[in-house]
Amino acid sequence: MTTTAVAKGPINWPASIVLTLTPLAALIALPLYAWFADFSTAAWISFAVIFACNGLSITGGYHRLWSHRAYEAHWSVRLFFMLFGAMAIQNSILVWGSKHRTHHRHVDHVDNDPYSINRGFFFAHMGWMLRDSQTCKLDLSNAKDLQEDPIVMFQHNHYVPIVLAMNIGLPLALGWVLGDVWGVFLLAGLLRLVVSHHVTFFINSLCHMWGSRPYTDENTARDNPVLALVTWGEGYHNYHHIFQYDYRNGVKWWQLDPTKWLILALSWVGLTKNLKRSSGFAIQKAQLTMQFKRAEEQIARRQARQADVAALKAKVAHEYEIFTAALQEWAKVKEEEFAQKKAQLQQQWEDAPFRARFRELERRLRQQRRRLRALTA
Ligand SMILES: [Zn+2]
Numbered sequence: 281m282t283t284t285a286v287a288k289g290p291i292n293w294p295a296s297i298v299l300t301l302t303p304l305a306a307l308i309a310l311p312l313y314a315w316f317a318d319f320s321t322a323a324w325i326s327f328a329v330i331f332a333c334n335g336l337s338i339t340g341g342y343h344r345l346w347s348h349r350a351y352e353a354h355w356s357v358r359l360f361f362m363l364f365g366a367m368a369i370q371n372s373i374l375v376w377g378s379k380h381r382t383h384h385r386h387v388d389h390v391d392n393d394p395y396s397i398n399r400g401f402f403f404a405h406m407g408w409m410l411r412d413s414q415t416c417k418l419d420l421s422n423a424k425d426l427q428e429d430p431i432v433m434f435q436h437n438h439y440v441p442i443v444l445a446m447n448i449g450l451p452l453a454l455g456w457v458l459g460d461v462w463g464v465f466l467l468a469g470l471l472r473l474v475v476s477h478h479v480t481f482f483i484n485s486l487c488h489m490w491g492s493r494p495y496t497d498e499n500t501a502r503d504n505p506v507l508a509l510v511t512w513g514e515g516y517h518n519y520h521h522i523f524q525y526d527y528r529n530g531v532k533w534w535q536l537d538p539t540k541w542l543i544l545a546l547s548w549v550g551l552t553k554n555l556k557r558s559s560g561f562a563i564q565k566a567q568l569t570m571q572f573k574r575a576e577e578q579i580a581r582r583q584a585r586q587a588d589v590a591a592l593k594a595k596v597a598h599e600y601e602i603f604t605a606a607l608q609e610w611a612k613v614k615e616e617e618f619a620q621k622k623a624q625l626q627q628q629w630e631d632a633p634f635r636a637r638f639r640e641l642e643r644r645l646r647q648q649r650r651r652l653r654a655l656t657a
């Protein structure tokens with residue numbers, strides 16, 4: 281199937297109207313209102329607060345909780361994410377989650393990835409929503425678990441009334457309380473919706489184009505701290521595409537990922553639990569694999585320039601031997617751990633010595649990454 285066949289899919293009118301009329305209305309109404317009436321501080325604060333609630337409900341709720349099951353959340357948290365996620369007008373959790381799972385499964389495929397970057401920036405950003413795809417039809421068979429969540433299904437079955445109540449009712453009520461009905465409606469209602477739309481869309485467009493690939497180059501997803509800043513941490517998209525079940529996208533403690541901090545903070549008060557983390561060793565392994573790949577490329581480039589690379593080649597080969605040995609040792613420790621677990625299934629089991637050995641292996645990989653970085657610098 282070619283892309284032209286997809287382009288001829290019928291226009292999705294509700295999405296097309298919302299996605300073209302809201303920016304247009306904002307473009308006309310906001311400057312006019314600013315000129316004649318000016319916005320109150322309360323209106324700007326309500327914009328910021330609701331913008332954050334929308335963003336975090338999409339990243340923490342729609343994405344990491346429901347699409348990836350990266351942790352579990354108390355019903356009150358799910359209710360909050362359901363309401364403020366609906367407010368962001370990005371379809372129901374059920375549809376969003378199903379399409380997102382398809383995106384991970386078929387990432388970059390021209391026909392099967394619902395927002396494939398290989399069909400261009402505009403398509404991945406918002407073009408995919410303007411027409412119903414002929415090649416990538418909604419298939420809810422990958423979202424059976426979501427269909428068992430009563431909060432997800434309540435939202436799916438009452439989506440339009442919830443969207444209207446949250447986007448018109450809430451800003452008007454808030455404006456009335458704050459004594460600035462139109463100011464709050466325009467900023468916290470209209471502008472907030474347009475900005476939060478495009479910020480999320482960046483994750484599908486720019487996060488697949490602009491940035492580095494420290495963990496894998498098998499897909500187009502990138503890590504980009506600038507995009508992380510505007511996407512509540514989702515800019516670490518290269519990491520996310522290889523370790524999608526991790527509740528963190530910015531995996532390093534210093535990487536800006538407000539969604540990760542929110543989920544973690546909620547776990548301290550018992551509102552979230554079973555936070556999934558990829559093992560430190562697997563993360564180091566992915567990074568080292570990429571470093572070896574880049575070292576090989578560098579050697580090839582230097583060889584092409586007729587430079588003497590024998591010494592560098594030998595050093596990289598030596599590092600690779602150490603890497604393979606570490607991988608083998610890891611597998612051995614895993615096997616031993618498994619055997620012991622099996623043997624002591626009935627007893628009180630102490631896994632501390634294994635944890636220490638795993639940590640030691642991780643430490644060695646970390647050191648190796650530093651050595652390799654210095655070698656190829
Ligand atoms: Zn992606």
Ligand SMILES: [Zn+2]
Binds near residue numbers: 343347380384520524
């Ligand atoms: Zn994802």
